[in-house]
Amino acid sequence: MGRIDEFTDLGCLVTGASAGIGREIARLLADEGARLVVTARRQDRLVELCEDLSRRGAKEAHLVVADLADPDGVERVIEAADAALGHVDVLVNNAGFAVPGSFVRSSEERTAAMIAVNVTAATVLLRRLLPGMVKRDRGGVLNVASVAAFQAAPYQAAYAGTKSYLLNLSESVYQEVKHTMVAVTALCPGVTDTEFFDAAGYKNLGPFLKRRMSAVKVARLGLRGLRRGKPTVVTGFSNRALLFVERLAPRTLIGEVSRRLMGGRKL
Secondary structure, three states: OOOOOOOOOOEEEEEOOOOHHHHHHHHHHHHOOOEEEEEEOOHHHHHHHHHHHHHHOOOEEEEEEOOOOOHHHHHHHHHHHHHHHOOOOEEEEOOOOOOOOOHHHOOHHHHHHHHHHHHHHHHHHHHHHHHHHHHHOOEEEEEEOOHHHHOOOOOOHHHHHHHHHHHHHHHHHHHHHOOOOEEEEEEEOOOEEOOHHHHHOOOOOOHHHHOOEEHHHHHHHHHHHHHHOOOEEEOOHHHHHHHHHHOOOOHHHHHHHHHHHHHOOOO
């Protein structure tokens, strides 16, 4: 079973690193002396982040400005990471966004872009970089999914679908490579204190969505799970308890509760 004793000197690629969970994961890896490539769309944020990573102790800190909704952007990230690091030992698939609101009224173009980032880009990066890890028999992949992957999520239906895909992909690949020293972990956070809700267009959030775990705590739990070779990490006792209860209840009931929770806020 894959385990990572330490991240020192490992070549790490973190997507969606300009803010939130991705930024905090990159910082924690830098604290351990990792060699880093960080990517996102906002160059100014990445420049600032790389300076911070170097101060924290990263052996290397490189940036790649790319839009992962564009297949050319995904290829550019892979080529740049291989060139800068020699090879990627740790992949953090964190890039992603949501298109909230009624599915029938949502933007088809925006939804397609979300699927391209959350599903296609994450899959291509995993498929292209995992074989090298298996061949070298070391490294790991942290796929950032969500607790939304476990149940129906009205008013963020397509987003929940992308996270369900990522969770199942992670757990399936984990079984395929668990005889090696390569770890594959799905990180499933609940509501987290990031720019996610502002970027997605959520407004007037109810009490349920205002109770947020800090991004650095989520990042720390995710890396701890990856280090230990855990297939899935659900952050927060309340989220784990809720998922346990959901296993005992009809899925239609869970969907109805979710609809009532999510349907009351404006977009």
